[in-house]
Amino acid sequence: MSSTPQTYTVSDFIEWNSKKQLNLSPDFQRGSVWTSSAKVFLIDTILNDLPMPQVFFRTKIDAATQTMTREVVDGQQRLRAILEFGAGKLKLTSKSPRFKGKTYADLDVEDQEVFLSYKIPCVQLINADNSMVLEIFARLNSYSVKVTPAELRHAEYVEPIKWAIYDASREWKHLWNELGVVSVRDSVRMKNVSLTAEFFMTFDIGFGDGGEPTITKYYKSKKAESEDYFLPIRKKVDSVLQEILDNLEEDFSETPFFDAPNFLVLFAAVAYLKYGFPDSRITDGVEEHKAEGIDWESAKKTLAEISQEFESEHNDEGEDGRHADFISASKSTTHRISSRKPRFQLLVNAFSYHDA
Template sequence: MPSIPQTFSISDFLTWNRQKQLDLQPQFQRGAIWTTQAQSFLIDTILRELPIPAIYIRTRIDAMTQSSIREVVDGQQRLRAIISFAAGKLKLNNRSGDFSGLLYNDLTQEQKDSFLSYNLSTVQLINATDSDVLEVFARLNSYSVKVTPAELRHAKYDDPIKWAIWNTTRENGRLWDEFHVVSIRESVRLKNTTLIAELYMASMEGLGDGGEEKVNSFYRRNQDKSDGVLSLISLDVQENIDRVLFYFGDDFKNTTFFDAPNFLILVCAIAFLEGKLQPSLVTAEVNDRSGAGIDLVKGSNILPLLADAVENNDTSVSDRK
């Protein structure tokens, strides 16, 4: 059974679909199950020329009629979204930035050309039997890596709370690329979304216990929060992050305070002292949090000493203040 990795443009798939040479739902496939939000996110990814997973098709070649039928083995939901958008039946939602609210015909000619010429990585299984197809996927899955809690959460939820946290994570690439608050390797597994989720938790509910189970519960509790409410929370979270980076970014880039747990505490501490963080069980005993007494410039000079002391287990740092 030959398996041939190739690339085909979106235009190729649209042509096959029009010519009835593309079978989106062979007997082993489910029907359409993606939400509109998931479809919109895929089209946004394509329009930004970012990669998407490979498509697997079984190509049945009929030598007598000199024609081919391509059955979609894996990638049906992606292709349905692409075909729906190209037909003008899918409008991009408000999480697509500058593409929000657009239909295919609203794109510029350059954007349409880019969309149609976007290459889809495709593996063709030539004249494969059902048994062949099952073996291919058994082999693929034998090398799969267990998903992280963050990856599972991202796949499970499709609510405004998920997309608010995702967008804040994406907009703060500097934290992962430059400061390595969460490593690139862990960010690929979406562990950076856990840190951002904990900042949302602190902003909305006060500083408390974190961890993946707490984050899961937070997602469940806030599934019904509206985009409008979450956009205000997003602004608060972003302002708190920006404030810490402004005062402490350059000095703390390679210190313990830019490890994820300590960075979280640093952001929350500044927000709490400025009166921008709700009290919680952890902070209830702190009475004086008046912003009037805060000198962040002085703090930016002192905290590097503290960071150095922590890393060197030096308990005499108070003598050097």
């Protein structure tokens, strides 16, 4: 047995499939499980000439019959999507903005050539038996960096909830790339997607305990929901984020309020005052301000005071300011209600037109 890293074009796989030299369903493989959204996203990756993960296939050479067959070991969902699009059976959607509504036949000749000539990175396992295939993957996994919960969810889920949250995180890249609400380093590990998930959760189920296990539980609970379910949530998320940037980006982007834990609390306070969301323990005592609107002048004054106290505390000039409780809560486990509630309620009261 030998393993050979190579690249093959999309047209190679289409040709092998047409000649029945490609087996997408060996005994150890699942059937087709990808949603249309996942398929379209892959085709968009190819049409934009962006990289995709390696495909592993086992090549069986029969010297007697002088034939060769290829069994896909890892990557069959990707190849099924590619073959489906090449056969004209997949129409692109909004997951491929430049090519929305098009099938392969609708593409310009230049784009068809880009698709057909796209190089797929492959590892070819020649005459490997099943035990050797398992050994290879065990070794590959032993060198891997442990995936984050966000990466694991992105790999596991194919339902609309995944794409609704992922698309929002992509389109709000200004928050990560320019403002650093989540650092670029952490965004590579998809922690920006986790924060975006909490934006959605705030409107959908209310603001409470967070953290990765809670986010995963939310994904599981919403697996059956359609794309339409998330559209009004996304509209509210966009509106709140835009209002925060319009009013606060210029003066507060360098303050702790544009770091993920406090930005989430800021988002929740503005969301509650602007639209409201399901009440819970965290909203006890501030329900009268629900959806009453935001006094941005009062908000800016309060944020400036808290930011100044953050700076004073950092410089060891004292920890007994007016907003010491907010600062203290910011240092504790920031995904627990015990930390979120005092910060959320302080901002709701301070931002309201009827300051309690």
